[in-house]
Amino acid sequence: MPTPTERSPAPSRAPSAPRVATVALTALAPASWGTTYAVTTELLPSGQPLFAGLVRALPAGLLALALTRVLPRGDWWWKAAVVGALNIGALFPLLFLAAERLPGGVAATLGATQPLLVAGLSIVVLRDRPTAWQWAWGGLGVLGVGLVVLGPQARLDAVGVLAALGGTAGMAGGIVLTKRWGRPAGVGPLALAGWQLSAGGLLLLPLTLLVEGVPHGIDGAAVSGYLWLGGMGGIVSFTLWFRGIGKLPVGASAPLVLLSPLVATVVGLALGESLNLPQGLGFVLALAALLATQLTPPRLRHHSGPPGIHVREDLTQGERTR
Numbered sequence: 001m002p003t004p005t006e007r008s009p010a011p012s013r014a015p016s017a018p019r020v021a022t023v024a025l026t027a028l029a030p031a032s033w034g035t036t037y038a039v040t041t042e043l044l045p046s047g048q049p050l051f052a053g054l055v056r057a058l059p060a061g062l063l064a065l066a067l068t069r070v071l072p073r074g075d076w077w078w079k080a081a082v083v084g085a086l087n088i089g090a091l092f093p094l095l096f097l098a099a100e101r102l103p104g105g106v107a108a109t110l111g112a113t114q115p116l117l118v119a120g121l122s123i124v125v126l127r128d129r130p131t132a133w134q135w136a137w138g139g140l141g142v143l144g145v146g147l148v149v150l151g152p153q154a155r156l157d158a159v160g161v162l163a164a165l166g167g168t169a170g171m172a173g174g175i176v177l178t179k180r181w182g183r184p185a186g187v188g189p190l191a192l193a194g195w196q197l198s199a200g201g202l203l204l205l206p207l208t209l210l211v212e213g214v215p216h217g218i219d220g221a222a223v224s225g226y227l228w229l230g231g232m233g234g235i236v237s238f239t240l241w242f243r244g245i246g247k248l249p250v251g252a253s254a255p256l257v258l259l260s261p262l263v264a265t266v267v268g269l270a271l272g273e274s275l276n277l278p279q280g281l282g283f284v285l286a287l288a289a290l291l292a293t294q295l296t297p298p299r300l301r302h303h304s305g306p307p308g309i310h311v312r313e314d315l316t317q318g319e320r321t322r
Contacts, residue, residue, distance in 0.1 A: 088200020147282025
């Protein structure tokens with residue numbers, strides 16, 4: 001313990017190297033989700049959001065279960081079912097429905113509201129009060145994405161808007177509950193991803209058979225699209241996502257979903273779209289917000305404790321260590 005005359009070095013605003021690596025790996029998940037719109041419109045048969053969600057979820061979930069050979073125990077049967085329904089069963093078909101009925105930018109902008117929803121739910125469920133810094137940058141991130149993807153040509157379809165907001169709200173609830181419940185001892189993120197993907201896929205199976213059935217004429221392009229969405233967009237991304245949620249404060253992990261609309265914009269540029277000046281400024285603002293949420297202002301990070309005691313407060317986690 002330092003004496004009253006000793007001064008502890010001021011903590012750096014920059015995250016540590018392990019934290020940076022965790023953030024980078026976790027960010028791969030929403031980055032891959034940003035390709036969903038292009039894959040849906042360019043490769044998949046239209047009018048099949050339930051089938052697309054089923055094919056993305058269930059095979060990936062069963063593969064994860066086969067690889068890990070770990071099944072839920074006790075109350076984790078119903079917990080896995082709940083978070084699987086929110087993160088997978090509700091999100092996937094609503095996401096594909098929004099992608100079919102809205103321009104990708106509009107759907108992505110609605111999805112970018114998720115950090116604010118997560119912050120609000122965290123107050124109720126986790127008793128975690130986000131800082132003004134997190135609220136401000138979360139709002140600026142949504143504004144930046146809005147500048148990128150909303151314009152005079154943006155058409156709004158009521159069903160598509162409700163689908164995008166419903167999927168976003170469902171996953172926001174799934175993120176908060178996943179953070180609250182954590183993982184059982186000895187269960188890795190791949191097993192947790194397998195539980196949720198399987199639960200969500202099993203929820204979609206009867207709905208798909210009753211409402212849509214199997215689409216006719218699935219060609220090679222559609223097969224490649226389903227493989228990408230179920231592989232990188234399913235088992236890989238959700239394993240990385242649940243790993244990151246377990247290691248990062250919810251205020252740092254939730255804003256990473258801003259990468260999804262930004263990647264969707266980059267993919268659109270590759271397909272021949274272009275950005276005007278307001279869109280370019282919005283892109284920079286969204287990136288700045290994404291980076292800023294991973295930092296904590298020095299004024300909030302370091303507080304002086306009583307003489308002889310060094311107090312460090314990390315408000316991204318809302319915890320104190322002495």
